[in-house]
Amino acid sequence: MKKKQKLLLLLSASLFLIILIINFSAERVTGKVPEYRVKRGYIFDRNFNPIAVSLENYKAYYLLKDNALFDSSDISFLKKYLSSTINLSKKGIILLSEDLSLEEVEKLKKEKNVIIEKTFKRKVLQPYLKFLVGETFNGYGVSGLEKIFDEHLRIGNPLVLSIDLNLEKKIYNIIYESNLPGFGIAVFDLETGELLGYLESENLRLFDNYYPLNLFGIHPSELKDFNWVLGENLMLKEMDTIKINLWHLAKWYMEKACNQSVIPTILPQKTKVCEPNLEIFEKREYIYDLGKIFITVAFKNNKLILSSFAFNPQEKDLLSKNKKIINYIISML
Numbered sequence: 001m002k003k004k005q006k007l008l009l010l011l012s013a014s015l016f017l018i019i020l021i022i023n024f025s026a027e028r029v030t031g032k033v034p035e036y037r038v039k040r041g042y043i044f045d046r047n048f049n050p051i052a053v054s055l056e057n058y059k060a061y062y063l064l065k066d067n068a069l070f071d072s073s074d075i076s077f078l079k080k081y082l083s084s085t086i087n088l089s090k091k092g093i094i095l096l097s098e099d100l101s102l103e104e105v106e107k108l109k110k111e112k113n114v115i116i117e118k119t120f121k122r123k124v125l126q127p128y129l130k131f132l133v134g135e136t137f138n139g140y141g142v143s144g145l146e147k148i149f150d151e152h153l154r155i156g157n158p159l160v161l162s163i164d165l166n167l168e169k170k171i172y173n174i175i176y177e178s179n180l181p182g183f184g185i186a187v188f189d190l191e192t193g194e195l196l197g198y199l200e201s202e203n204l205r206l207f208d209n210y211y212p213l214n215l216f217g218i219h220p221s222e223l224k225d226f227n228w229v230l231g232e233n234l235m236l237k238e239m240d241t242i243k244i245n246l247w248h249l250a251k252w253y254m255e256k257a258c259n260q261s262v263i264p265t266i267l268p269q270k271t272k273v274c275e276p277n278l279e280i281f282e283k284r285e286y287i288y289d290l291g292k293i294f295i296t297v298a299f300k301n302n303k304l305i306l307s308s309f310a311f312n313p314q315e316k317d318l319l320s321k322n323k324k325i326i327n328y329i330i331s332m333l
Contacts, residue, residue: 039120041153043133043145045165046196046268050125052133052146057121058100061093063113077111122146126165128172131202145266148229162194162268167332171197174328178321182206182293182310184246185329190254190276190302192269193262206293206308210236210243215288216252223248229266246295250306253297256280257304276302287322294322300333 043052062078081096093115100108100116108114122136134144141150149159167187175183182204187197200207213220213235220242225234228247236243247264254262258274278284278299288295292313298305307326311318 039156040122040136040139041155041157041159043153043159043161045161045163045168046194047165048160049165051129051161051163051165052122052124054120055123057098057119058102058105059098059117059119060096060100060104060108061115061117062096063115064092064094077108126168128199129168131200131205132198148231160268162189162192162196162266163198164196167197168199170332171199171329174325175199178309178325180309181312183308185305185307186246186250187329187333188250188254188264188304188306190257190299190304191272191274193254193264193273194269195264195266196303198266204310206310207246209308210245211290211295213242213244215290216244216249218244218252223252226251226263228263246306246308249295249297250304253304253306257299278302285326287319289319292318294318296322296326298326298330300330303333305329305333 040054042050042054044050060081078096082094096108096114097104105116109116120139124130124133130144132144134146134148135142136146139154141147141153145159145161146153153159171185171187175185180201182201184200184206185197186195186207188194189196213223223235223244225232226248227233230247233245233247235248251262251264254264254274257276257278257280259277259280260274262274281299284300285296285298293308293310296305296307296309298307305326307329309322309325311321315321
């Protein structure tokens with residue numbers, strides 16, 4: 001029985017090795033990527049500025065054969081990639097490099113026992129948007145937009161967002177200069193429901209925090225759970241207290257301004273969904289003071305600005321600092 005198990009394991013390992021070699025060799029000979037590897041679709045802002053792209057990446061493998069002894073030419077180039085050529089296995093494949101330059105690719109293609117694998121490396125061009133874009137692993141989206149739109153992106157389709165990259169950069173510069181321990185800010189177009197700008201600190205995701213509903217003076221009957229592109233938002237009930245997050249608050253203000261149900265979106269919209277009436281609000285700015293955190297709702301040019309800024313409690317006059325940052329952002333709209 002043990003002999004059969006060993007034989008099966010050996011056959012499985014051999015089959016895997018053969019498939020691996022065939023796939024790698026096919027690309028080396030034909031110059032084409034195997035069909036199962038499709039270049040992941042790019043992510044763009046509303047003006048088709050790239051946010052996340054797939055860059056060509058080359059890996060090199062060395063095929064070990066039965067003789068296990070390398071000729072002099074093998075030894076010379078292997079030393080560049082391996083810390084030691086001593087005690088290497090007699091058979092198999094060893095990784096030489098995971099990130100070759102094009103010059104290295106051309107040189108290594110000439111080596112008879114080297115296999116070149118072409119893959120695609122995902123790169124977010126604006127590091128401050130990694131929290132939103134998310135990450136990929138082995139060609140699959142595992143978090144953020146990469147996960148939400150994984151099936152769409154994996155087959156090579158581009159993804160265009162309602163986000164305005166120019167606005168994002170301006171907001172980021174203001175936030176960066178403010179040196180806040182934590183921040184979250186979203187800018188919505190009330191006419192279309194589009195999310196035009198969105199930034200959050202990675203270490204402190206303030207838009208996911210839950211707050212008592214009565215803090216905002218909203219009656220429970222005016223809000224409910226809702227699902228949108230960025231996920232499901234559930235109202236929480238702890239004892240007799242109902243709690244909401246900032247996405248609930250944004251939706252409530254949007255629906256008040258529109259006098260109808262509105263589902264926000266991070267995808268471009270061609271038609272208006274609302275004729276906002278901002279006259280129903282007594283003020284153009286509402287500030288909720290939570291001590292070291294300030295939540296602000298403001299309006300300008302049919303845009304809704306929602307922010308949550310965390311400050312160092314040792315600082316003085318936090319309200320003035322909060323207003324200063326908000327005024328900078330409003331001035332850009």
